[in-house]
Structures are given as structure tokens and as C-alpha cells.
Amino acid sequence: MMSQLDQIYEQLRKVNDPELNINVVDLGLIYDVTLSDEGNLSITMTLTTPGCPLHDSIVNGVKHAVASVDGIKDVDVDLVWSPAWTPERMTEAGRRALG
Secondary structure (H helix, E strand, O other): OOOHHHHHHHHHOOOEEOOOOEEOOOOOOEEEEEEOOOOEEEEEEOOOOOOOOOHHHHHHHHHHHHHOOOOOOEEEEEEOOOOOOOHHHOOHHHHHHHO
16 A cells, blocks of 8 residues: 555646656656654655746645645645756656656
8 A cells, every 4th residue: 555655746747848848757846745643744845946927836736636645634735946946856757757
């Protein structure tokens, strides 16, 4: 059976950056995921650029995606700009998707 954290990451992989059409996990935008015993989920993430026009759409997509995981009561997404995102943060799958 998949752990709750694995389920969270599986859901996060369904959220794509609309400009690059690659999911937020493979892009390396997810910096930290913490789940409390009470079911409070905290996600620290960034975007490829601070001026990203789809900022609200991506953050809301993340919140919506993980809310469906059993046992999640509250989702807090902390959008940070430090450390800045770089292509080196991408997974191998993300690099392949980008070409």
C-alpha cells in the first residue's frame, strides 16, 4: 500500500506548469512536504519565475490536488523565492519532457 506521502506526491504530479506542461514535482518546484499527525499538510514550493502570471492557478491546483488524499485536513502552500528555481532542480523525467 502506498504511504500517505507517496499519495501526496502522486497527486502533485497531476499539477502541471501550464507554460512548460511539466508537472510541479518533475520541474523541481516542490521544495518540502510536511504532514503533521493531525493531517495538516504544509508544502513549500516555488515557481520558475517570480512574475509567473499563473501563480494563483498553480498554487490552487496544488491545494486542490492534495486535498483528495485521505486524512488531509488542512493544506498550507508556502510560495518562496529563495532558493531560486533553476533547471538543475528538475528530475530526469522533467529534463526528458523538456527535451
